[in-house]
Amino acid sequence: MILFPAIDLKDGACVRLVKGDMDHATVYNENPGEQAQAFVEMGFSWVHVVDLDGAVAGKTENEEAVDSILWCVGDKAKVQLGGGIRNRPTIDNWLEKGVTRVILGTAAVRDPELVREAAKAYPGQIAVGIDARGGKVAIEGWTETSELAAVDLAKLFEDAGVIATACSPASTGKGRSRSRIPSRSRSSPQAASPPWPTSSGSRSPTQRSSKAPSPAARFMTGGSTQKGRLRCFSLLNSLEYPLKLKGAS
Numbered sequence: 001m002i003l004f005p006a007i008d009l010k011d012g013a014c015v016r017l018v019k020g021d022m023d024h025a026t027v028y029n030e031n032p033g034e035q036a037q038a039f040v041e042m043g044f045s046w047v048h049v050v051d052l053d054g055a056v057a058g059k060t061e062n063e064e065a066v067d068s069i070l071w072c073v074g075d076k077a078k079v080q081l082g083g084g085i086r087n088r089p090t091i092d093n094w095l096e097k098g099v100t101r102v103i104l105g106t107a108a109v110r111d112p113e114l115v116r117e118a119a120k121a122y123p124g125q126i127a128v129g130i131d132a133r134g135g136k137v138a139i140e141g142w143t144e145t146s147e148l149a150a151v152d153l154a155k156l157f158e159d160a161g162v163i164a165t166a167c168s169p170a171s172t173g174k175g176r177s178r179s180r181i182p183s184r185s186r187s188s189p190q191a192a193s194p195p196w197p198t199s200s201g202s203r204s205p206t207q208r209s210s211k212a213p214s215p216a217a218r219f220m221t222g223g224s225t226q227k228g229r230l231r232c233f234s235l236l237n238s239l240e241y242p243l244k245l246k247g248a249s
Contacts, residue, residue, distance in 0.1 A: 004048040004080070005039040007032055007069065009062040011053065022056065022141065033068030040077045046100075047079050048163075054084020055105065055141030070098045082129045082163075083141070086111070091118050095125060103163055105129035106139040108153060109146055119160045127161035130154055 007014050010025050014035045018024040029035040036047050049069060053061035060066075061084060073079055081094055082103030091102050101124075108115050108128045119126040131138040132150040139146055154162045 002046060003044065004046045005042075005044050006048040006050065007035055007039075008050045008052050009065050009083070012062060012065045015052070017052070022052065022143075025052075031068075032062075032065040033072035036069040036077075036079075037072040040073055045077050047073060047077055049079055049081045049083075050103075051081070051083030052141060055082070056143055057084055058086055058106070058140070059084050060090060066094075066099075067097070080127070080163075086114075088114065088118065091122070091126075095122060101125050101127055101161075103127050103129040105131060106141075108157060109137060109139050109148060112156070115157060115160060124161075127163050128153070128157040130162060130164045132164060132166050 008016060009032060010017075010022070012030070012032070013027045014029040014032050015025040015027050018026075032049075036049075039047055047069065049066060051060060051062045051066065066081060070079060078100035079098070080101035080103060081099045082105055085091060085094065085102055085104055086107045091104075094102055102118070102122075104115050104118070104126065105128070108130075115126065115128060130150050130153055133145050135150055137146045137148045137150050137153050138144065150164065154164065
């Protein structure tokens with residue numbers, strides 16, 4: 001298994017939203033580069049970054065903060081980035097700057113052809129981000145909920161790679177809501193566990209390991225790690241499953 005520590009950016013700081021609400025954000029660190037470096041020193045090999053302001057605005061809003069993360073991480077860890085990435089020039093820019101994987105969320109709903117073209121141009125470096133609320137895909141930084149079922153979008157872009165997030169339990173510490181996160185079709189023999197990275201709500205090694213029955217499982221953790229609620233060494237050692245993520249080494 002690979003655990004992805006998450007940095008959500010709002011107004012240049014590391015925050016955690018409550019149930020995806022931009023008006024209810026807790027600041028954990030005002031220095032994103034410092035936070036990313038701390039994650040690397042804990043032993044993480046990836047950092048998951050989301051430009052929350054960018055997701056709402058439809059364009060990059062925290063470029064300086066992301067640049068600082070890339071500079072502090074260097075070649076010691078890989079960075080995957082989402083939020084406000086809606087066109088090819090922005091995708092090109094971030095990959096040229098050193099982002100390992102770009103996550104396309106709203107663009108996957110509004111402009112699916114962009115996802116296909118980018119995935120073809122950058123094999124293994126494009127993923128689709130699915131924010132799920134009540135089983136439907138939330139877009140525009142959680143401000144809108146589409147009529148598209150999250151599981152249908154996941155199936156559409158499964159070959160490109162999918163990252164799923166359920167908003168309801170986030171930052172409440174009550175655990176991840178499995179019912180709101182897309183899974184494979186029930187007719188599939190692999191239906192027991194989502195084969196893509198998932199996040200939201202888990203704050204203990206027990207929660208994460210018990211929710212990872214498949215070797216393909218991987219999780220993101222955000223505020224709980226930044227607040228020091230998790231002992232990183234014990235957490236990493238509790239994750240027993242190896243991972244091979246498409247396009248990643």
